[in-house]
Amino acid sequence: MTAGSGPGPRAFHLPVMCREVVDILAEAPEGVVVDATVGGGGHGAALLDRAPHLGLIGLDRDPDALGAAAERLAGYGDRVSLHHASFDALGDVLDELGHPQVSGCLFDLGVSSAQLDRAERGFSYRLDGPLDMRMDPTSGVTAADIVNHADERTLAVMLRRNADERQARRIAAAIVAHRPFATTAQLARVVAEAVPAPARRRSHPARRTFQALRIEVNRELEILEKALTAGIDRLVGSGRCAVLSYHSGEDRIVKSVFRRAAGEVPPPRPGLPPAPGSKATVRLMGRRSRTPSESEMSANHRARSARLRAVQRLSDDQRPQGDD
Ligand SMILES: C[S@@+](CC[C@H](N)C(=O)[O-])C[C@H]1O[C@@H](n2cnc3c(N)ncnc32)[C@H](O)[C@@H]1O
Known part of the structure; x- marks a missing residue:
């Protein structure tokens, strides 16, 4: 061509x-x-x-x-x-x-x-893959490093700052209660369960959490x-x-x-x-x-x-x- x-x-x-x-x-x-x-x-x-x-x-x-x-x-x-x-x-x-x-x-x-469509990159809440999200997979911290080690307050602030997530505190508490995480599917499930039913209607309940993490991982x-x-x-x-x-x-x-x-x-x-x-x-x-x-x-x-x-x-x- x-x-x-x-x-x-x-x-x-x-x-x-x-x-x-x-x-x-x-x-x-x-x-x-x-x-x-x-x-x-x-x-x-x-x-x-x-x-x-x-x-x-x-x-x-x-x-x-x-x-x-x-x-x-x-x-x-x-x-x-x-x-x-x-x-x-x-x-x-x-x-x-x-x-x-x-x-x-x-x-x-x-x-x-x-990047979004390849499960092994870990960007998508719809596909199961390692919780990675690094645009440059040769360096830097992964999404798993952040969800498994950041304290609850830091997670909540990040969710609000990077994605305007209204359920930031609930999601941060659920993450801390259920870690460690290794895969996108595990995280998407815990976030979906943490979000109250009315807030799940507009889009996938984990969409903003994944956006916030991707922004954090890649600074x-x-x-x-x-x-x-x-x-x-x-x-x-x-x-x-x-x-x-x-x-x-x-x-x-x-x-x-x-x-x-x-x-x-x-x-x-x-x-x-x-x-x-x-x-x-x-x-x-x-x-x-x-x-x-x-x-x-x-x-x-x-x-x-x-x-x-x-x-x-x-x-x-x-x-x-x-x-x-
Ligand atoms: C929306 S895509 C660009 C698509 C491109 N305009 C095209 O027509 O195919 C964004 C790209 O930016 C890259 N990217 C994101 N942040 C970057 C950064 N800080 N430095 C260099 N590349 C970056 C991503 O890896 C991704 O390939």
């Missing part, structure tokens, strides 16, 4: 809001775009097809994803280079590659379908601000940065990093005027996040929670003077 932007032979992951993402990044100036979460390479392939003036540096912390991306992007030759790295090391990776500046960056956050919220800031700092010319997020905790961080880079500083107290900001280095490409079309949401249920935000770097003569 030639390189292209169709679903690909392994249907590793269906890229979300692909046309909207490519519309943003294809207008980046000539150079290299860093896809900080290259996954199966779906967004990357679509971008390279549309924008012959761009190359792609793809990062992923999951070696399986890099294998799928290598297969998918093989036909683009030396326009593509792929690297096993977490995006919080983005600046270092770009420096080592001799590409300190880039024309664009893309962060498509969260997990891929391939997803902890590293996002640093990575986005580095991505923006490395833009050159009228470069662009696009981010797809999938839950409110992520979107809050994206919005705040983007607004700060756009020179907007929230007022110190509600009702007061905004505090004087630092100089804007980017403009927001739209004040509100964009969401997928109805048809995409019905065709791909994993797209339903997606929000897309983007910024464009301001050239030196577009930057406001003396505003800090």
Whole structure:
């Protein structure tokens, strides 16, 4: 098969809001775009097809994803280079590659379908597998390490912070009472039993617990601000940065990093005027996040929670003077 932007032979992951993402990044100036979460390479392939003036540096912390991306992007030759790295090391990776500046960056956050659908990765409450959840299975603590060793209060705080879980205290108490855990099915069963019947109606009772654990294991919220800031700092010319997020905790961080880079500083107290900001280095490409079309949401249920935000770097003569 030639390189292209169709679903690909392994249907590793269906890229979300692909046309909207490519519309943003294809207008980046000539150079290299860093896809900080290259996954199966779906967004990357679509971008390279549309924008012959761009190359792609793809990062992923999951070696399986890099294998799928290598297969998918093989036909683009030396326009593509792929690297096993977490995006919080983005600046270092770009420096080592001799590409300190880039024309664009893309962060498509969260997990891929391939990660969720493989029982042995331990991400899914629907499939029985080891309680792992590491995106990079070569390092770091597993979900089992956390549920078997964290104290009850720490578990409850994590469930609330990472997934807005309303039943956090009940679930944390049930986890402590039933540990040790080794498998996803064991944990999903104990969580389901801990959640009162009315709270089970909207979605699977273990959905938020699994989300919270995955975020904790992979330090997803902890590293996002640093990575986005580095991505923006490395833009050159009228470069662009696009981010797809999938839950409110992520979107809050994206919005705040983007607004700060756009020179907007929230007022110190509600009702007061905004505090004087630092100089804007980017403009927001739209004040509100964009969401997928109805048809995409019905065709791909994993797209339903997606929000897309983007910024464009301001050239030196577009930057406001003396505003800090
Ligand atoms: C939603 S998928 C990306 C799919 C991709 N856009 C595509 O079209 O196939 C998210 C990917 O980001 C990777 N990932 C998550 N956190 C990461 C991090 N901190 N550094 C690098 N990759 C990360 C995951 O391993 C996963 O492969």
